[in-house]
Amino acid sequence: MTRDLVLRVLGKLLIPFVLLFALYVQFHGDFGPGGGFQAGVIAAAAVIFYAIIFGLPAARRFAPDWLIESMVALGVLVYGGVGVFGVLLGGNFLDYFVLAHNTVHGQERGIFWVEVGVAITVSGVMLKVFYMFAGRQRDRDEE
Amino acid sequence: MTLLTMMAVVTVAIVAQRNLFAVVVFGSIYSFLMATALVALDAVDVAMTEASVGAGMSTVLLLAALHLTRGDEVKPLRRPLLPMLVAVVIGAALVYGTIGLPAFSDPQAAIHTHVVPRYLGDSLRETGVPNVVTSVLASYRGYDTLGETTVVFTAGAGVIALLRRRRREKKK
Incomplete structure (x- = not known):
């Protein structure tokens, strides 16, 4: 978790808009550029941003592992x-x-x-892969 | 042309650079240049994917992986002459292949005369979706997208299976 105040405040300000943009890309994909794949990636990016600033445990509270793992299968x-x-x-x-x-x-x-369906699977996989990598780092630190 | 030159410069920088952090950042820059080139080609949907996946997500994942390893590229033990040869031959074959392609934006090219007129002309009437990319992706080529989603699912499942077993071994 970073102690940088500017980053934390800006992150808190930005993340809702990123999530909103993901929804816009998802539901406006019929009319403009975008669609499930892009929206899923953007939503996952918002959570990853949160995890980078506030730490992985905080992100895991927001999007727990069981939820993400079921999202991976649910989309398909x-x-x-x-x-x-x-x-x-x-x-x-x-x-x-x-x-x-x-x-x-x-x-x-x-x-x-x-x-x-595409959005759910894509964001689930992206988040899960990120959790896996970031979680290994933490496991090693705990040893 | 400027974009392509910049992309070539970035590629050379990636090859020359030994610091892996710099390589990841250069990769991200390359992806953004690629996204800009795709916007210039009016492929906004692809550009969006390139910017979010190529520049955003893969950079984050590579940085996370970089945390687990050392930050500098190790000098190769032998001179990689055979891989160099393979890369050059494949590159030459690809360049040779592009000679047979129809000229850029040639309206008589095979790809524009087969199903594209129907997609462009009837998509709005048949699917009610103004964005042809979406209607082709989700409706006309729904099977392909189902396959794509399954590929993403399989990749995720593979990563889960690989990384999780390691963790269990550690506990033993």
Whole structure:
């Protein structure tokens, strides 16, 4: 944890906006640049920023390991679930046309959930890898 | 052209530099230059990914890895002539391959005449999503993106499996 006051205050100020930007990139990806992958990385970057400034234990309190590990799998499951849901509603795997009464709305809904799945998995993996590296450092210090 | 020159300079700096911290920072600079080049090519989505993953995330991960190792590159034991030869041959093959590519932004290139007209023309009507990149990524090429997500998942699972076993061994 850094004792630098400027860094701590600025970090606290910036992190909400970074998270907000991640949400913007996620949900505005249909209209502008961005999408699930970028949003997931940006959200993970916000937590990593927090971990660098306030220390890994503080970040682990905010985003515990079990949550991140389940996020890694959950995203793929959401993506695959959209596909299976399409099959259950009478389409082919990953057909979005059947997800709503109107085919265009079905497409929009399918793309939305698929992007959500991508964002969850990507941010989960990024955070987990960072935790792994940073956690090894701490384990070695404790020896 | 300026961008490419700067990227070449940064590459030479990476090769010449022995301090690994400087190498990581140069790598980050290279990624930002790459992102700028992609913006110049109107590939904003890719530029965003390059800036966030290439310049941001990999830099942080490499710095975290650097904490675990020493900060200076070790002198190689032998002169790496064979790897040098392999790199030169592959580089020459790639350059030879680019000769066969269609000219840049040639509208008659094969890639622009196959499915692109349909994606560009009908994407908004068929999917209701104005950003063609998103509609291609998530809808037309949904299977590919599912595969990509699975690759990310597998990579994460692999890292978890590798690093976690080490920790358990230590406890023994």
